[in-house]
Amino acid sequence: MEQLGLGTLFFAAIFTNNILLTNFLGLCPFLAISRDKKSALGLGAAVVFVMACTTALNHLVYHLLLVPLDLVHFRFIIFIVVIAAFVQLVELVVERFFTPLYYVLGIFLPLITVNCAILGASLFMIIRGYSLFQAVAYGAGSGIGWMLAIIAVGAIREKLQKTAKLPQSLEGPAITLLITGMMSLAFMAFSGMIQIQ
Amino acid sequence: MDQLLIGLLVISGLAALLAALLEVAHRFLADYGECKILVNQEKELTVIGGSPLLFTLAGEGIFVPSACGGRGTCAYCKVKVLEGGGPVLPTELPYLSKEEQEAGVRISCQVKVRNDLKIQIPEELFLIKEFKARVASLFPLTETIKGLRLEILTPEEGIKFKPGQYVQLEIPKYKQTKGTEFRAYSIASSAEVQEAIELMITRVPDGAVSVYVHDYLKESQEVTFRGPFGDFRLQDSDREILLIATGSGLAPIRSILFQLEKDQSPRKTTFFFGARTAKELMYFEELKGLEGKLPDFEFVPVLSRITEKDAWEGEKGRVTDLIERRVEEGAAKDVYICGNPDMVEDCVELLKAKGIPEERIFFDKFA
Numbered sequence: 001m002e003q004l005g006l007g008t009l010f011f012a013a014i015f016t017n018n019i020l021l022t023n024f025l026g027l028c029p030f031l032a033i034s035r036d037k038k039s040a041l042g043l044g045a046a047v048v049f050v051m052a053c054t055t056a057l058n059h060l061v062y063h064l065l066l067v068p069l070d071l072v073h074f075r076f077i078i079f080i081v082v083i084a085a086f087v088q089l090v091e092l093v094v095e096r097f098f099t100p101l102y103y104v105l106g107i108f109l110p111l112i113t114v115n116c117a118i119l120g121a122s123l124f125m126i127i128r129g130y131s132l133f134q135a136v137a138y139g140a141g142s143g144i145g146w147m148l149a150i151i152a153v154g155a156i157r158e159k160l161q162k163t164a165k166l167p168q169s170l171e172g173p174a175i176t177l178l179i180t181g182m183m184s185l186a187f188m189a190f191s192g193m194i195q196i197q
Numbered sequence: 198m199d200q201l202l203i204g205l206l207v208i209s210g211l212a213a214l215l216a217a218l219l220e221v222a223h224r225f226l227a228d229y230g231e232c233k234i235l236v237n238q239e240k241e242l243t244v245i246g247g248s249p250l251l252f253t254l255a256g257e258g259i260f261v262p263s264a265c266g267g268r269g270t271c272a273y274c275k276v277k278v279l280e281g282g283g284p285v286l287p288t289e290l291p292y293l294s295k296e297e298q299e300a301g302v303r304i305s306c307q308v309k310v311r312n313d314l315k316i317q318i319p320e321e322l323f324l325i326k327e328f329k330a331r332v333a334s335l336f337p338l339t340e341t342i343k344g345l346r347l348e349i350l351t352p353e354e355g356i357k358f359k360p361g362q363y364v365q366l367e368i369p370k371y372k373q374t375k376g377t378e379f380r381a382y383s384i385a386s387s388a389e390v391q392e393a394i395e396l397m398i399t400r401v402p403d404g405a406v407s408v409y410v411h412d413y414l415k416e417s418q419e420v421t422f423r424g425p426f427g428d429f430r431l432q433d434s435d436r437e438i439l440l441i442a443t444g445s446g447l448a449p450i451r452s453i454l455f456q457l458e459k460d461q462s463p464r465k466t467t468f469f470f471g472a473r474t475a476k477e478l479m480y481f482e483e484l485k486g487l488e489g490k491l492p493d494f495e496f497v498p499v500l501s502r503i504t505e506k507d508a509w510e511g512e513k514g515r516v517t518d519l520i521e522r523r524v525e526e527g528a529a530k531d532v533y534i535c536g537n538p539d540m541v542e543d544c545v546e547l548l549k550a551k552g553i554p555e556e557r558i559f560f561d562k563f564a
């Protein structure tokens with residue numbers, strides 16, 4: 001994948017191949033935390049950090065340790081352990097320095113560990129054979145794309161809350177899924193625009 | 198074989214490395230070092246940070262009241278934090294009014310001590326101490342309520358309290374509990390007696406402390422309690438007094454009656470005491486006897502479950518019926534109610550409907 005420019009890859013990861021709206025990864029915390037902009041921004045920032053760092057780390061571990069020692073079949077367990085350690089670190093930092101955010105996010109902060117978007121980004125990076133810099137660009141871009149998606153839906157939900165009279169059965173997850181679905185439909189228009197495979 | 202070993206070694210090595218990294222991070226991030234807490238602009242405490250303010254203060258001998266033991270559900274532990282408390286947490290917001298938030302009031306079991314703090318607590322809290330006492334006697338009052346008389350061992354001066362206040366009785370861990378537990382009980386004895394207190398404890402099925410007291414506690418056993426806490430007390434005024442209680446709600450009322458007896462208060466006092474049957478009228482003789490000892494006191498017991506067979510000449514029904522029948526519209530009375538929350542709320546509604554202003558109705562709900 002040497003031809004793919006870092007800038008293009010970064011842009012594509014955010015917009016045209018958005019990990020959430022195009023690949024449908026990372027929906028569970030997305031549905032729970034997109035209620036208001038502040039917590040969405042908080043969780044988004046945590047996800048960007050974890051995604052960028054773990055794709056880079058996992059790339060190093062894969063190419064410097066697993067491949068030379070012929071241990072490629074351990075990649076899933078190793079990637080998860082690295083991601084889990086990272087998320088634990090992020091939780092310690094958030095609890096100390098951003099305490100209100102820690103309580104607002106609740107269980108969804110540690111659940112970043114099993115956010116399929118995080119593992120997905122690492123696995124995509126391996127499957128598509130990115131270089132280290134490409135991996136960082138892709139990881140950071142995917143994280144930012146995820147964050148933009150959650151903030152966008154959060155803003156739409158906040159506005160809907162104030163202006164629209166929703167039937168009671170549609171409030172909460174129902175309307176969120178509908179909005180997300182419609183945004184995905186819109187993003188389908190980007191498919192094929194930039195080849196990052 | 199080599200491959201297997203290499204694989205195991207690499208995974209273990211990597212996991213160990215990450216674990217070490219996390220341990221270092223945890224040590225560094227979770228260590229808050231020494232923190233200074235300035236209390237009421239005069240007392241400075243030096244503590245180790247990292248624990249919630251409620252427990253940190255208790256460790257320094259300042260006992261902020263707590264009914265839920267620091268779980269963040271009772272909101273008794275409010276403390277004014279002037280500096281250093283950090284942002285208000287979402288777990289605190291439901292319990293703080295706008296004025297309280299602006300004044301810096303916090304729920305102290307949710308505030309972690311991470312840096313130097315300046316706090317403001319009511320002076321009365323300094324009077325709250327921890328007491329060690331011996332169970333002098335344990336006696337049944339009704340089928341579900343036991344009286345407990347505790348003789349204080351330390352501190353030697355005993356306890357100074359205002360009638361109506363409560364203590365937090367602590368019981369050691371036993372098979373139904375995970376650790377020590379404490380619950381609040383109003384003091385039922387006279388404030389003139391400082392070397393011992395009496396409590397009334399209703400056995401609650403599956404209740405941590407009440408089951409222990411009823412089924413396990415023995416005479417001569419030592420217990421610990423903290424106090425005194427609470428603002429439920431007799432207000433100074435010239436108005437008549439109406440006391441209403443059911444069940445163990447009698448406890449603070451009895452203490453208040455002793456105070457009225459000592460003061461020989463000329464204020465006309467009436468006491469509505471509700472129970473189901475005559476057997477449940479605790480301290481009947483003593484309360485009836487007070488009619489002769491106070492200048493103007495009427496004891497009105499009312500029973501709700503008597504049958505034609507029982508020889509009961511007194512009032513029938515509930516305390517709410519007594520309010521209907523005996524309280525005049527717009528009466529100039531101060532009312533004190535104590536008992537289960539539903540009864541208290543029903544009484545408050547009825548009294549308000551009779552034109553008694555809310556500021557003159559005082560209550561202590563026993564949940």
